Amino acid sequence: MYKRTYSSATCSLIRRAASSSSASGAARKAGSSPVASSSPACGVNQYRSYSFFRSVPRWSHGVDWKSPASLTSQIRTASPLLERLQRTFATMAADHPFNGIATSLPKPGGGEFGKFYSLPALNDPRIEKLPYSIRILLESAIRNCDNFQVTKADVEKIIDWEKTSPKLVEIPFKPARVLLQATVVDLACMRDAMNRLGSDSNKINPLVPVDLVIDHSVQVDVTRSENAVQANMELEFQRNRERFAFLKWGSTAFRNMLVVPPGSGIVHQVNLEYLGRVVFNTDGVLYPDSVVGTDSHTTMIDGLGVAGWGVGGIEAEAAMLGQPMSMVLPAVVGFKLSGSLRNGVTATDLVLTVTQMLRKHGVVGKFVEFYGEGMSKLSLADRATIANMSPEYGATMGFFPVDHVTLQYLKLTGRSDETVAMIEAYLRANKMFVDYNEPQIDRVYSSYLSLDLEEVVPCISGPKRPHDRVPLKDMKADWHSCLDNKVGFKGFAVPKEAQEKVVKFTFHGQPAELTHGSIVIAAITSCTNTSNPSVMLGAALVAKKACELGLQVKPWVKTSLAPGSGVVTKYLLQSGLQKYMNQQGFHIVGYGCTTCIGNSGDLDESVASAISENDIVAAAVLSGNRNFEGRVHALTRANYLASPPLVVAYALAGTVDIDFEKDPIGVGKDGKNVYFRDIWPSNEEVSEAVQSSVLPEMFKSTYEAITKGNPIWNDLSVPETKLYSWDPNSTYIHEPPYFKNMTMDPPGPHGVKDAYCLLNFGDSITTDHISPAGSIHKDSPAAKFLLERGVERKDFNSYGSRRGNDEIMERGTFANIRIVNKLLKGEVGPKTLHIPTGEKLSVFDAAAKYKAAGQATVVLAGAEYGSGSSRDWAAKGPMLLGVKAVIAKSFERIHRSNLVGMGIVPLCFKAGEDADSLGLTGHERYTIDLPSKLSDIRPGQDVTVRTDTGKSFTCTVRFDTEVELEYFNHGGILPYVIRQLITQ
DSSP, X not given: OGGGTSOHHHHHHHHHHHHHOTTOOOOOOTTSOHHHHOOOOTTSSSGGGSGGGGGSOGGGTTOOTTOHHHHHHHHHHHOGGGGGGHHHHHHHHHHOTTGGGEEEEEOTTSSEEEEEEOSGGGOOHHHHTSOHHHHHHHHXXXXXXXXXXXXXXXXXXXXXHHHHGGGTOEEEEOOSEEEESSOOHHHHHHHHHHHHTTSOGGGOSOSSOEEEEOOSOOOOOSOSSTTHHHHHHHHHHHHHHHHHHHHHHHHHHSTTEEEEOTXXXXXXXXXXXXXXXSEEEETTEEEEOEEEESSGGGGGGGGGTOEEEEOOHHHHHHHHTTOOEEEEOOOEEEEEEESOOOTTOOHHHHHHHHHHHHHHHOOTTOEEEEESGGGGGSOHHHHHHHHHTHHHHTXXXXXXXBOHHHHHHHHHTTOOHHHHHHHHHHHHHTTOBOOTTSXXXXXXXXXXXXXXXXXXXXXXXXSSOTTOEEEGGGHHHHHHHHHHSOSBTTBOOOOGGGTTOEEEEEETTEEEEEETTBEEEEEEOSHXXXXXXXXXXXXXXXXXXXXXXXXXXXXXXXXXXOOSBHHHHHHHHHHTOHHHHHHTTOOBOOSSOOGGGTOOOOOOHXXXXXXXXXXXXXXXXXXXSOOOTTTSOTTXXXXXXXXXXXXXXXXXHTBSOOOTTTSOSEEOTTSOEEOHHHHXXXXXXXXXXXXXHOOHHHHHHHHHHGGGOOHHHHTOOOOOOSSOOOOTTOSSOXXXXXXXXXXXXXOXXXXXXXXXXXXXXXXXXXXXXXXOOSBOOTTSHHHHHHHHTTOOGGGOOBTTTTTTOHHHHHHHTTOOTTOBOGGGTTOBSSEEEETTTTEEEEHHHHHHHHHHTTOOEEEEOOTTBTBSSOOTHHHHHHHHHTEEEEEESOBOHHHHHHHHHTTOEEEEEOTTOOTTTTTOOSOSEEEEOOOSSGGGOOTTOEEEEEETTSOEXXXXXXXXXXXXXXXXXXXXXXXXXXXXXXXX
């Protein structure tokens, strides 16, 4: 292997030259084009695949890695110490296993765009039938092949996908870039760990382009005001100044990192409209864009033909630092679309229909690839809407290959003609472009689905899960069923005699009333829909028609409009429709994720009291992608996902207890009833508004300014240091204990002995239940912690904003007010039973007692444990609480991976078994017999779990790859990375 070719002295030579070079520091400059300024991605070429290169600072920016002559010349310029290596590099270039297929891509009129690794040049007929999504994995493996991290055998596995994917074979994957929307606390902490272990802390630097978009901290505090954007931004900065300063420090301390300041938009819309390259051209090497992100809805970029999906923050950090991602070669579901959407049907209706279909089909851990003649009837924004909700239907990706629609969108959003020409030329040359004007070769898929777009009907989803779709015509009947049904995903168990209850109260001096199903939050929010001009302008047309007819949203309904980028504001103003949105209370409140992630802000005190004092099942309607219990707002027990136009329509109706086909929405200014059909725009009206109002100049001007920040951000002063100065009194940024007492010796694999059950769950426990999310409840352990440190309740902020403080996040783990723990016999709330004493305590307090006594804990769970957002804190939090293993019927893909990454053992009951069928109550103590030698553990092997009551049962250990076993051996992925970097 090449790793053995170079001595430590040689590696030291490289580092010494690099550190002395004036060419150091190749960070991207703010405001520059991502395409033009992106540094060589990890694995762009074979050279940086070698382990020692991951420790070399970014002195290499601008080096032509493809050309040995250019390479050695520029090395000589960097430092005479490296001249002795030129023969070595020439040998490496010659030895690349796939040098023979490196091909020039000519420009029309002369010259060349660059070189690329040509899939057609392999002359392998199997490639022609590969799904397009698998071809991206194949190209990456070929380009990065070094017969060490990526081998020729890995390439063969991908080429032979049709036969190998059913066998669940493992492959390495190196994404072209990483997308963040969180923080860099772990990277700062890793630098300190490297320093304590006597190594070079500068080794902790991203080796691939990293984009960090700050979008999860704005809250809907001020609404129904022309000044709402500015007022909410000022409050956002007041609450988050310390965190923002830390992130700004990170933008200068770490190389190759672009930070998009708060107030710029939602990460996935910014990615779609600006950051997405589709094809990289780095120093003359062409290759497909691919990305992993720390938010599960990173999949939205799949609509642009970019392979992208969500991973845990810890996995993303490892990818940043040059580690290949180990993944199971996925099955691919082919989803054929035909026909076109009927008049009045939106992309949101379509995605909710697709979500339900794919949930039923079963696509967890799989790619979904869309194709068929119906593709030409979907705009790029419609495709992005479908791709966005991949986590909701369970797929790793919902992929739309690049075609003419993609190219048109790239031009619309301000990409240059030359860039678009390069993208088309490369993808055509490498058989990654779909031209529906040409005969189509039948591709092979693992399974097949089809949908005639004509069959899609208007719908919403809820009241507690995204895939519980309800056709609009059935909504009233479905609502009454939910009131009747026992408490569950489709039930509230409201007694018949209480279902017609009317609560009268006074709202700012005027009479108001609520009933079960009354809407108190109506929010146009979330990346899923605000990136789609057709539904945004459709919502504005509904508002216009309602204004003209004399309808008005009730003042106690908390309305908000939070676009995903400033482009939305520009086209709403251009269309002349924003004034009608304002008249209905849908003023713009900010640019970022708001209600969809629980940043909905407080309800008016009179409304909150009316709900809580009378046990009203109040409703929220939002254009988001998540509606799990307790997520949107603590007081809205019914939460429905709907298109933006339907959000406006329901806000006008004021209730979900309505049949839009039969019941009037309200009474117009002429005294006549106004019905849904009177305010709903036709497809032609929407299309005309889009064509006349959405212009390329809007995208260009928005994104030319996006990295310049705003005055408040620009005024933040941060130190220019490479190591962060932790403030022990900070309630926002705190050094986590992940590497405390870490040594160079891995701790090795370990079983679990006599562990108590911390929590016993049923099915569908989401990361919203596990991870700290939304507002900090006034009676929670996190609230107590903040109050003890002098933080007033009004300044609690959200868990998302305080995710840089492990002490708060640990206290917020399993603190969801809607969580149901079987240890408390179905009682709802964030409590558990401390088994040794029988005390009912908060989960944090119980875990603290177990830890103080030196007692390990486990979690019992049902099916789909960890579904929902890809929150790394859903794994970090349990680890900090002392959880050693989770035993479940099944896991969501990303969450299982995150558990492994934090050193927690994921175990699955055998098929047909669960805690109930085995007679487990959670009062037992559990011993998990894992071999003490790593060589004795295999991915997916069976192990015995014994209890102190004499019962024992067999589980499958869900370490799915050999690499995951290595992570477990090291106590987690981040300790593994640190030890790897130090020993290189």
